[in-house]
Amino acid sequence: MLLPGMIWLFMFSIVPMFGIVMAFENFNPGAGIFHSRWVGLDNFKYMFQLNDSKTVIANTIIIAVGKLVFNLLIPLIFALLLNEVVNLRYKKLIQTVVYLPHFLSWVIMATIVIGIFGYNGVINTFIKTFGGQPKLFMADAGIFRQLLIGTDVWKEFGYNAVIFLAALTSINPNLYEAAAIDGANRWQSMLHITLPALSTTVVLLGVLSLGNVLNAGFDQVYNLYNPLVYSTGDIIDTWVYRLGLQNLQYSLATAAGLFKSVISFILIVISYNLAYRFADYTVF
Numbered sequence: 001m002l003l004p005g006m007i008w009l010f011m012f013s014i015v016p017m018f019g020i021v022m023a024f025e026n027f028n029p030g031a032g033i034f035h036s037r038w039v040g041l042d043n044f045k046y047m048f049q050l051n052d053s054k055t056v057i058a059n060t061i062i063i064a065v066g067k068l069v070f071n072l073l074i075p076l077i078f079a080l081l082l083n084e085v086v087n088l089r090y091k092k093l094i095q096t097v098v099y100l101p102h103f104l105s106w107v108i109m110a111t112i113v114i115g116i117f118g119y120n121g122v123i124n125t126f127i128k129t130f131g132g133q134p135k136l137f138m139a140d141a142g143i144f145r146q147l148l149i150g151t152d153v154w155k156e157f158g159y160n161a162v163i164f165l166a167a168l169t170s171i172n173p174n175l176y177e178a179a180a181i182d183g184a185n186r187w188q189s190m191l192h193i194t195l196p197a198l199s200t201t202v203v204l205l206g207v208l209s210l211g212n213v214l215n216a217g218f219d220q221v222y223n224l225y226n227p228l229v230y231s232t233g234d235i236i237d238t239w240v241y242r243l244g245l246q247n248l249q250y251s252l253a254t255a256a257g258l259f260k261s262v263i264s265f266i267l268i269v270i271s272y273n274l275a276y277r278f279a280d281y282t283v284f
Contacts, residue, residue: 023255043255052239053256059145060235060260063216066149068209074157076202079164080190095165098158110223113151114138144229152220167201168194203278210271214264236260 018033023043025036047053078098085091101109116122117137124134137143171194179189218237225233236256244253 020254020258022251023258025251027251027254029250039251043251044259047252047255047259052234055231056234056236056239059232060214060216060237063145063148063221063233063235064213066145067152067216068206068213070149070153071156071160072202072206072209074153075160076164076198078157079161079168080194082161082165083168083194084186084190095158095161098161100158101155102159104155106217106219106223109151109155110220113147113224117147138224139226139228141229141232144225144233148217148220148224148233151224152217163205164198164201167198171197204275207271207274207278210267210274212264213267214260 021033022036024038024040025033026039026042027033027036082091082094085094104112114121118124119134119136119138121137123137128134137147175193176189179193184192214236216235216237218235218241221233221235221238222241225238237260240253240256240260243249243256
């Protein structure tokens with residue numbers, strides 16, 4: 001039963017690992033991996049001398065941390081508010097509506113976002129209707145990061161709220177009844193019962209998200225960005241794509257990808273240890 005999965009893992013996860021050798025070579029497609037000239041760490045030294053590398057690393061960290069924070073807070077707030085809705089039919093309808101964007105690919109989501117924020121989009125049509133000047137939202141480097149974080153939260157907050165809604169069902173209802181007898185209102189019950197009960201879940205999700213802090217979302221950025229917003233929207237993944245597949249700098253692209261993988265591995269180890277320390281979370 002495990003054989004197909006093991007073959008898939010070997011073919012698509014283990015075999016491609018040998019390609020990291022290109023990060024230490026001046027790779028020549030004509031000579032191949034085994035006959036290209038070995039250059040050691042020169043590709044890494046050259047990468048860190050480029051201004052682009054500093055820009056994409058900073059962009060990646062800022063965008064990823066923004067997504068991490070808001071993808072934790074917004075679903076938590078939404079789950080708390082939805083938990084206060086008494087009408088079950090209305091509650092399920094809201095949950096279903098906000099859950100749907102999670103199943104859409106970023107190709108479709110990008111089309112929707114451009115339809116809203118594009119030059120001829122909904123917002124600019126509204127602005128022109130009232131005599132204002134249309135604005136190039138998708139080409140404004142000053143707001144592109146916020147646009148990326150906001151649209152990512154819009155796509156995922158319904159799905160992420162499921163975890164908090166599940167955690168809310170585990171709270172003993174007798175605690176709320178005892179609080180009501182003592183005269184606590186719904187806000188006080190949320191403050192002193194619900195939030196402390198969710199604190200472990202929040203800490204666990206936050207700590208585990210640290211391992212993905214360098215995954216700022218290739219699909220989203222690639223479908224939304226353009227050269228005018230490279231200064232604030234270009235991340236490591238899209239930079240590697242351009243270096244490797246557009247500029248044919250295979251060795252430099254591999255070095256950048258390997259750098260990201262090593263840092264991500266270190267962050268995963270740190271986050272796992274923090275999760276064990278603060279939330280008693282273990283895989284084995």
